[in-house]
Amino acid sequence: MKRIFVWGIRTFLKRKSIDFNGGKLQQPTEHYFRLLFPLLIIIFISCSANTASAEEAMSDGTHKTYYDTGEKQYESHYKDGELQGLTTEYEKNGTVKAKYQFEHDVLISKQEKEPKRDMGRMTFLVRPWFWLGLLALGGGFWFFFTKVILKKYS
Numbered sequence: 555m556k557r558i559f560v561w562g563i564r565t566f567l568k569r570k571s572i573d574f575n576g577g578k579l580q581q582p583t584e585h586y587f588r589l590l591f592p593l594l595i596i597i598f599i600s601c602s603a604n605t606a607s608a609e610e611a612m613s614d615g616t617h618k619t620y621y622d623t624g625e626k627q628y629e630s631h632y633k634d635g636e637l638q639g640l641t642t643e644y645e646k647n648g649t650v651k652a653k654y655q656f657e658h659d660v661l662i663s664k665q666e667k668e669p670k671r672d673m674g675r676m677t678f679l680v681r682p683w684f685w686l687g688l689l690a691l692g693g694g695f696w697f698f699f700t701k702v703i704l705k706k707y708s
Contacts, residue, residue, distance in 0.1 A: 621646055 613635070619628040625646050631639040637656035645651045655663040678684045 614633055615631070617628075617630050617632060618626055619630075621627050623646065625648060626644050628641060628643055630637060630641040633639070636659040638658065639656065641654040641656060642650060643652045643654070650667060652664060652666045654661060654665075673680070
């Protein structure tokens with residue numbers, strides 16, 4: 555980004571004339587340089603100041619980051635300017651999305667929320683009453699078959 559910016563300035567300063575509506579408007583380059591140089595310096599310093607403040611170490615304690623809508627996004631713990639302990643990530647609806655364990659800014663473990671399994675119409679297969687009923691039905695059928703049917707035909 556800085557290379558493109560510097561290249562544009564060099565190209566602008568090297569021009570001896572500026573095209574204006576098909577004609578040539580003759581102006582010395584130094585005049586534009588004197589006008590634009592203070593503005594460019596102010597822009598460059600303000601951009602540098604923003605990146606410097608973003609790189610500063612976090613203070614000790616709990617830090618919370620929020621979504622644009624105001625809901626909590628992250629809750630992190632810092633000690634000596636490094637991530638230490640549990641960091642929790644939240645979804646926009648407020649539920650826990652994932653938990654991360656850090657030690658000295660190094661990720662130790664990550665625990666994500668398990669997605670709900672949607673079995674649709676087959677949900678009854680995970681219910682204990684289904685299996686108990688099937689067992690009782692199977693036991694009743696076995697009793698009926700061995701005691702009634704086999705005795706009748708033997």
